[in-house]
Amino acid sequence: MTGLQNSQCPLCGGREAGLFSRDKHHCYQLCPHCDLVYVPTAERPDPLAEKSSYDRHDKNTADGDYGKVLSRLTGPLLARLAPGSVGLDFGSGPGPLLAGQMREAGMRVRTFDVFYDPDASVWYQSYDFITCSDVLEHLHSPGRELDRLFSVLKPGGWLGIMTQRYDHDTGPAHASAHVTQVCFFSDASLHWLARRQQAELMLLEDDVALLQKSGN
Template sequence: MNVPSCILCSNQDVQLFYKDTSEHYSSDYFQCQSCRLIFAPSKDRPDRNEEFARYETHENDPEDEGYRNFLSQLFDPLNKRLETESMGLDFGSGPGPTLSLMFEEAGHTMRIYDSFYDDDPSVLEETYDFITATEVVEHLFHPGKELERLWNCLRPGGYLGIMTKIAEDDKDFFADWHYRLDLTHVTFYTEDTFRWLADHWNAHLSFPADRVIIFQKPNR
C-alpha cells in the first residue's frame, strides 16, 4: 500500500486508520501520528465536477433564519471578540453568501472568496482582522497550504474562525460517523489537530461551541 505523507504537517509517520469497503462507498483513510489529522488519499477524492454537483445541492439562503441560526454558532462568539468596523474575509462563502452579510449587518467590512462561486484570488493578497471558514476545511485537499495562506492573510491579533465537525480519534466512531459519508468531506480534524495548529502558529486556541474553533494570532 502506498502510504502518503500528511497533507497538513508533511510528517511521514502516517498509518492506515480506517478502510471502508461497503457496497456503495469505498475509501481508505489515513491518520498522521504527529498532528492526528485523518484524511482520504488523492485516489479517493472527488473530481471537480463531482464536487460542484454536490455543492449545487446546498440551499444556502441568506433569508433562511434556520441557516442564520446555524451560522450564529460561529458569528456570536467571534463578533464579541472583534473591534468595531473590522475587516473580514469569508473563505468558502458558497452559493449563497450569508455569514458575510451577518458581519456586514454588525458594522464590519467583508470580502468573500470561493473557488467555485467567487474565485477572485486578489482577495487572498489582502490582510484582514478576521477570517471565517464555515463547513470548508473538511473539503480541503491541501489543508497545510490553504490554512497557512489564510493565516498569513491575518493581521497581528486577528482571528481565524472555523466551523467543522470534530473527529474522534476512534475507529468505531469513525466507521459510523455520518460526516465522512459526504464524498466531498475528505479531511477530518481531531481536537489534537487543532492544538497542533495552535502550537505551530503560536496562537491562542478556543472551542466556544461544539463545532466551532477560534484561533487568535499573536500581536507580534
C-alpha cells in the same frame, strides 16, 4: 480502494500515516504527527465532481435554521471584534449567508470561494478576522490553505472555524454524509495548528473554534 498508496498528510506533510477506518466511499488515514484523519489523494473527487456535489447541496441559502447554526460561530467572533473590522469569508459558497450576518453587524467582509467567487485580489490585503465555516473538511491541501489564511490575518486577528471535530472512539462520523469531505480535524489537530501558527486556540463547541494570531 487505494488503501495506503499515498500516505503524505495534507496538513503537516508527514508520511507515517496508518489506516484509521473504511466506509463505503473511502479508506481514512490517520497522521501520527498532527492527528488529522484524511482520505488518500487517489480517492478524492475531482473538481468537476466536487462542483456538481456542491451545486446539489447549497449550504448558503437564506435558511433560518442554518442562520442559527452559523450564529454559534459569528456570535463569539463578533464579541471579540471592534466595530467596522475587516474580514474575509473563506469558502463562502454561491450565496454567502455568514458574510451577510457579519455585514449586518457592521463588519466589512470580502468573500472567496474557489468555485463560486474566485477573486484572487482578496489575497493582496490583510484582515482583522477570517471565517471558515464547513470548509476545512473539504480542503484537499489544508496545510497550504491555512498557511495562506494566516499570512493575510493581521497580528492579533481571529480565525473562526466551524467544522465537526472527530474523536478516536467514534471516528469521523459525518464523513460518509458527503463524499467531498476528505479531511477531519480533532482537538489535537487544532492544537497542532495553533502551535504551528503561534496562535491561541479556543475550543468553544464540538464544531466551533477560534484561533487568535500572535500580536508580535
